[in-house]
Amino acid sequence: MTDTINDQNQAPDHALTPDQAAEQARREEELIQRVLDSFESTPDARLKELMQSLVKHLHAFIREVRLTEAEWDQAIEFLTAVGHITDDRRQEFVLLSDVLGASMQTIAVNNLAAGNATEATVFGPFFVDDAPEIQHGEDISGGAHGQPSWIEGTVTNIHGEPIDGARIEVWEADEDGFYDVQYDDQRVAGRAFLRSGADGEYAFWGLTPTPYPIPHDGPVGKMLEATNRSPVRAAHLHFMVTAPGYRTLVTHIFVEGDPQLQIGDSVFGVKDSLIKRFEEQPTGTPTPNGRDLDNQTWTKARFDIVLAEDTHPQA
Ligand code: BEZ
Ligand code: FE
Numbered sequence: 001m002t003d004t005i006n007d008q009n010q011a012p013d014h015a016l017t018p019d020q021a022a023e024q025a026r027r028e029e030e031l032i033q034r035v036l037d038s039f040e041s042t043p044d045a046r047l048k049e050l051m052q053s054l055v056k057h058l059h060a061f062i063r064e065v066r067l068t069e070a071e072w073d074q075a076i077e078f079l080t081a082v083g084h085i086t087d088d089r090r091q092e093f094v095l096l097s098d099v100l101g102a103s104m105q106t107i108a109v110n111n112l113a114a115g116n117a118t119e120a121t122v123f124g125p126f127f128v129d130d131a132p133e134i135q136h137g138e139d140i141s142g143g144a145h146g147q148p149s150w151i152e153g154t155v156t157n158i159h160g161e162p163i164d165g166a167r168i169e170v171w172e173a174d175e176d177g178f179y180d181v182q183y184d185d186q187r188v189a190g191r192a193f194l195r196s197g198a199d200g201e202y203a204f205w206g207l208t209p210t211p212y213p214i215p216h217d218g219p220v221g222k223m224l225e226a227t228n229r230s231p232v233r234a235a236h237l238h239f240m241v242t243a244p245g246y247r248t249l250v251t252h253i254f255v256e257g258d259p260q261l262q263i264g265d266s267v268f269g270v271k272d273s274l275i276k277r278f279e280e281q282p283t284g285t286p287t288p289n290g291r292d293l294d295n296q297t298w299t300k301a302r303f304d305i306v307l308a309e310d311t312h313p314q315a
Contacts (some may be wrong), residue, residue, distance in 0.1 A: 092218050117306050122269045127171055155307065163246065172238060280297060
């Protein structure tokens with residue numbers, strides 16, 4: 001609480017007589033009412049609700065912090081820079097939404113808790129929709145560097161019944177923190193899709209995830225630096241799971257013991273239920289499907305995926 005603001009987002013209570021403060025508050029509130037009224041005849045009821053609520057919250061913010069004109073200029077400059085760096089490959093507005101927690105809040109509001117259904121988290125900018133298909137037990141790494149990791153689990157519904165043929169998209173960064181789309185050639189690596197079997201089972205080889213920074217060479221990165229925040233994401237492996245009649249699940253698994261979990265994930269994507277043990281396997285430990293790892297160490301993780309029924313099926 002600063003000394004310039006009172007609890008009702010009203011005018012500054014210092015340096016003004018009570019009469020002046022009342023007049024100031026009346027002017028500010030009258031403006032809000034006029035802006036709200038300007039949306040009164042919006043034909044679409046939902047658009048009207050969104051716009052009027054936005055106006056209320058935006059004006060409350062301006063009044064609460066007593067926004068200066070220089071700060072308003074700076075905010076416009078910042079948003080302009082966010083727009084300028086955004087193109088087909090770089091979406092700085094989504095990144096801004098991510099680091100403000102707005103993406104995760106929208107996900108929370110739209111993925112209502114349903115029994116023991118697996119929790120959702122951020123999508124991120126590195127999914128591509130033409131990843132190669134792999135069969136049960138095959139490798140998604142495509143030559144990307146990192147410690148091999150065997151990931152296995154089942155896809156079931158909230159009643160524990162297996163889901164046959166669910167499409168499981170998986171993608172992840174290499175050990176240096178780069179996705180294939182960030183390489184300077186057209187290689188496909190660290191991504192694939194596979195299908196669950198009749199008993200709901202799936203398994204594949206990936207890489208033990210490592211922490212990496214979100215793109216931070218633009219205005220969002222500058223904002224993180226100015227606020228003493230780290231751009232680093234906790235180590236994770238992305239999943240998107242779809243099956244007819246079920247809600248699409250976009251999620252990750254995180255690595256138990258990753259120090260970044262304590263420091264904090266830059267986009268607030270971590271849920272306790274998504275933190276999994278990646279068990280270290282000593283050199284020479286036989287692999288589940290006989291793959292010869294040439295004496296490398298490897299890890300093993302289990303992720304049982306539970307899909308919620310789709311309560312809003314498309315016509
Ligand atoms: C990612 O995990 O790939 C990601 C998510 C949000 C922003 C940037 C990257
Ligand atoms: Fe990621």
